[in-house]
Amino acid sequence: xxxxxxxxxxxxxxxxxxxxxxxxxxxxxxxxxxxxxxxxxxxxxxxxxxxxxxxxxxxxxxxxxxxxxxxxxxxxxxxxxxxxxxxxxxxxxxxxxxxxxxxxxxxxxxxxxxxxxxxxxxxxxxxxxxxxxxxxxxxxxxxxxxxxxxxxxxxxxxx
Numbered sequence: 001x002x003x004x005x006x007x008x009x010x011x012x013x014x015x016x017x018x019x020x021x022x023x024x025x026x027x028x029x030x031x032x033x034x035x036x037x038x039x040x041x042x043x044x045x046x047x048x049x050x051x052x053x054x055x056x057x058x059x060x061x062x063x064x065x066x067x068x069x070x071x072x073x074x075x076x077x078x079x080x081x082x083x084x085x086x087x088x089x090x091x092x093x094x095x096x097x098x099x100x101x102x103x104x105x106x107x108x109x110x111x112x113x114x115x116x117x118x119x120x121x122x123x124x125x126x127x128x129x130x131x132x133x134x135x136x137x138x139x140x141x142x143x144x145x146x147x148x149x150x151x152x153x154x155x156x157x158x159x
Contacts, residue, residue: 026085026105027063029129030056034136034156042153047072054156062090085111097144098122115142134158 036052043049050070057064064082071077083090085105092101098115105111109131115123123142129135138154 026108026111027056027058029108029133030063030127030136031058032056033159035159037155037157040155042151044151045148046150050074052154052156089116097142115140117145 032055034054034056036049036054038048038051041048050072051068052070053068055066055068057066059082062082062084064080066078066080069077069079079094081090081092081101083101083103085103087102087104089100089102092098092115098117100116100119101113102116103111103113109129111127113125113127114121115125122144123140125138125140125142127136127138130137134157136156136158138152138156140150140152140154142150142152144150
């Protein structure tokens with residue numbers, strides 16, 4: 001009897017989680033409010049923004065982020081993206097440089113992404129969260145609508 005109970009308990013503990021629980025786990029470290037550390041970030045070419053806050057939240061089985069930025073000239077902007085970490089394209093409204101983003105997360109600490117304009121890849125990058133969950137580094141290479149290539153490293157700290 002004790003052996004059957006132990007086997008049943010181990011089955012529950014060791015049974016793989018469902019697909020939605022696994023997706024939620026991929027999001028667990030990124031959920032929250034992140035503030036750009038301008039001094040640790042590089043924006044080439046061009047000046048860095050004055051400020052940038054990114055808020056990640058769960059949106060069903062997907063993730064949503066909202067960017068609130070103030071550019072070097074003091075112009076404020078807010079943009080959003082909602083999608084899964086499944087490598088599929090999701091609309092990215094509001095940018096003149098890309099109209100879709102596909103994100104693939106290999107674990108809660110690392111994700112890769114591709115940016116597309118009219119189906120053509122125009123950018124890619126990685127998002128890495130530190131082991132302590134306090135620093136997020138986004139590396140991005142993008143060719144904008146004007147043909148300029150940007151290589152940026154954005155370092156965010158969790159608030």
